Every structure is written in C-alpha cells, then in structure tokens.
Amino acid sequence: MKIMNSEEFDQQNVFGKGADNVKFAQFFTGNSFLNLLTLPGEYPMLLANVTFEPGCRNNWHIHTASKGGGQILLCTAGSGWYQEEGKEPISLEPGAVIKIPVGVKHWHGAKADSWFSHIAVEVPGEQCSSHWCEPVTDEEFGKL
Numbered sequence: 001m002k003i004m005n006s007e008e009f010d011q012q013n014v015f016g017k018g019a020d021n022v023k024f025a026q027f028f029t030g031n032s033f034l035n036l037l038t039l040p041g042e043y044p045m046l047l048a049n050v051t052f053e054p055g056c057r058n059n060w061h062i063h064t065a066s067k068g069g070g071q072i073l074l075c076t077a078g079s080g081w082y083q084e085e086g087k088e089p090i091s092l093e094p095g096a097v098i099k100i101p102v103g104v105k106h107w108h109g110a111k112a113d114s115w116f117s118h119i120a121v122e123v124p125g126e127q128c129s130s131h132w133c134e135p136v137t138d139e140e141f142g143k144l
Contacts, residue, residue, distance in 0.1 A: 001078065001079060001093060001094065001114075003077070003078050003115050004113060004114060006115065009078060009115040012094075013051060013076065013077040013078075013115075014076065015076060015117065016035045017033045017049075017051045018033045018035025018036070019034060020034075021033055027059045027132045028052075028056060028058050028059070028109075029055075029057055029058075029109075029135050029136065029138075029141075030052065030054075030056030031052075031056055032051065032056050033051040033052075034049075034050055034051075035051070037119065044124045045121060045123070045124055046122040047121055048120050049118075049119050049120075050117065050120050051115065051116070051117045052109045052110035052115065052116045054111070054113055054114055054115060055110060055112045056110050056116075057081070057108065057109025057136050057141065058136075059134060059135045060085065060107045060135075061105070061106065061107065061131060062130070062133065063100060063103075063128070063129075064127075065102045065126060065128040065129075066125070066127040067125055067127075068123060068124055068125025068128075069123055069124075069126075069128045070099070070100055070123040071120060072098065072100070072121040072123060073097070073100070073108060073118045074097055074118060074119040074121065075092045075093060075094055075097070075098075075117075076094055076118060077115070078094075078111075078114045079091070079110070079111045079114040080092040080108060080109055080110050080111055080116035081107075081108065081110075081144055082098050082107075082108040083106060083107055083108075084106045085106065089144055091111075092108070092116065092118070102125070105133065107136050112141070112142075112144075
C-alpha cells in the first residue's frame with residue numbers, strides 16, 4: 001500500500017520509525033531510520049525495523065558467513081522494492097517475506113512514491129558480515 005503522508009505512515013508502521021540511521025547512512029541513498037527490536041548480543045538473532053523515506057534505498061550488498069547466516073525481510077508497512085543481481089525487481093507490500101541467502105548480491109528500499117518499513121532478521125551463523133557495494137543509481141531506480 002503506497003503511503004506518501006508521513007503521519008499516515010507512522011500510524012501504520014506498528015514497530016515505530018526509530019532514530020535516524022546514522023551508523024549506516026553512507027550505504028543508503030536518501031534517509032532511513034532504525035528501530036532495534038533486539039539488541040546486539042541480547043539474543044542469537046538481531047531484529048530491527050528499518051524505515052525508508054520515499055525513494056530511499058540501500059546500496060547493493062552481500063551477506064556473508066562461513067556457516068549459516070543470511071537475512072529475512074518481513075515487510076510491515078508502505079511499499080518497496082527488492083532486487084537480486086541479474087533478476088527482475090520484486091514489489092514489496094505488507095505481509096511479503098523475502099529470504100536472502102548468503103552470497104546473493106541484492107538491494108532493497110522504498111518505492112519513489114511511498115514510505116516503506118520492513119523488519120530485518122539477521123539469520124544466526126558464524127563469521128557473519130555484510131559486504132557493501134555500489135549504490136543503486138538514480139537511472140536504475142528510475143526504471144522501476
């Protein structure tokens with residue numbers, strides 16, 4: 001469901017927008033917000049509600065791990081995009097679940113005309129990390 005009005009979006013974003021995503025801002029085009037639902041080290045899984053303003057998206061990136069790992073996105077509000085390298089983009093709406101295996105280059109974010117939130121679930125594993133790559137260009141994004 002596309003939502004441009006931030007007040008209307010805040011009512012639908014049940015896990016809350018959180019604070020400016022300062023720590024990872026360098027890997028995003030546009031403004032994103034982060035609301036940690038679990039704290040690092042508190043549980044074996046990290047859960048965070050990530051909110052994207054209209055048009056905001058993260059850079060291409062790859063989740064790595066020597067064992068296990070990966071990421072799951074649980075889409076909760078607004079409308080967004082997910083794309084794996086070499087594949088067609090997938091439209092994201094509340095209720096969509098995206099399972100991202102280790103080693104798959106991908107990006108995700110809000111549509112140009114909607115706020116968007118998803119819960120990012122970091123799948124437990126060994127030596128897990130994210131390798132950040134190039135930004136999704138305005139030209140690539142504009143074709144969606």
